[in-house]
Amino acid sequence: MATAALAAVATLRAGPSDQGAPPPDFGPAAPARAAAASELPGPTEPSPPPAPRGERREAPPERVLVGDVGLNARVRPVGVTEQGAMAVPGDPAVAGWYRFGPAPGSPRGSAVLVGHVDGDTGALGEFAALYDVRPGARVEVRRAGAGSAVYRVVARATVPKAGLPSSTFRRTGPPVLTLVTCAPPFVPEAGGYQANLVVTAEPLPA
Template sequence: MRIGDVRLDARVRPVGVTEQGAVAVPDDPAVAGWYRYGSAPGSPHGSAVLVGHVDDETGSLGEFAALYGVRPGARVEVRRTDAAPVAYRVVSRTTVPKDELPTSLFRRTGDPVLTLITCAPPFEPEQGGYRANLVVTAEPVREGREASP
């Protein structure tokens, strides 16, 4: 997955859920996880969800830290193994408390979108770390024309 505007370039691997029922996030902050129980990037419907760490335990930044700088209109490209790359255009970004992350982000129906999720401040170690998520939503770029931001 690549977002040239913010120099994000992450490998993607499928992920599932943790024992607690949360989306599993790859341990390596250079790798994004595709939520394999939802829609895949390029699917004609639903939300294809990619998750990644903003940093690691040492404080070194992960690939998804670049999402802090992404703005509406940025182009996102997802390269796929068995198909042509698919392009998206960022339409929104928002921050939500972790315990209020809408389940609708993981929908398998409706218009296709790409949903990128990473951690967001505040960081409270005594409370288990980051207390919010940054959610970036992108819509497919239609063949022959760019989607408007």
């Protein structure tokens, strides 16, 4: 599966792709914007420069867990493709962290984790579990060289591929964790899934 897309191929088995509609949403809806990319758009800002020598970097995420729905995925850093879309790990069991934005546990901005809902064999991806997430679900992000960053889910919204909220990749403002995967409808002739499921979680006190 191409790493640039959150779309799945046409050879799917039973699973979220067979649903006629995305799961019911909850929480406040974020404002949407038109996006130039047909897949998961990249950030609206250019990638930040490398941190100056000697400056402390944020601890990178290694694993994300949502015990209420059985999500347990290894996390690896990703960037953007030549087309400007955010890259996504090809393995549906692995989540991608947008390494040019905030890391989970950052005191500001939106830390973005993305993953496929299923793979080219029809096997469900770890992020398919987001279809069942409910308000208040605990999200733990285990980090390299630091303690876990812990969040609680406050919102879930389904948006068209071209309507991803502008706040998804923000680097300022209150800290949140943003989890993104694909959502129905699935239209093979149009390239696959036509929407994204966006889950927002707020940090819990340490």
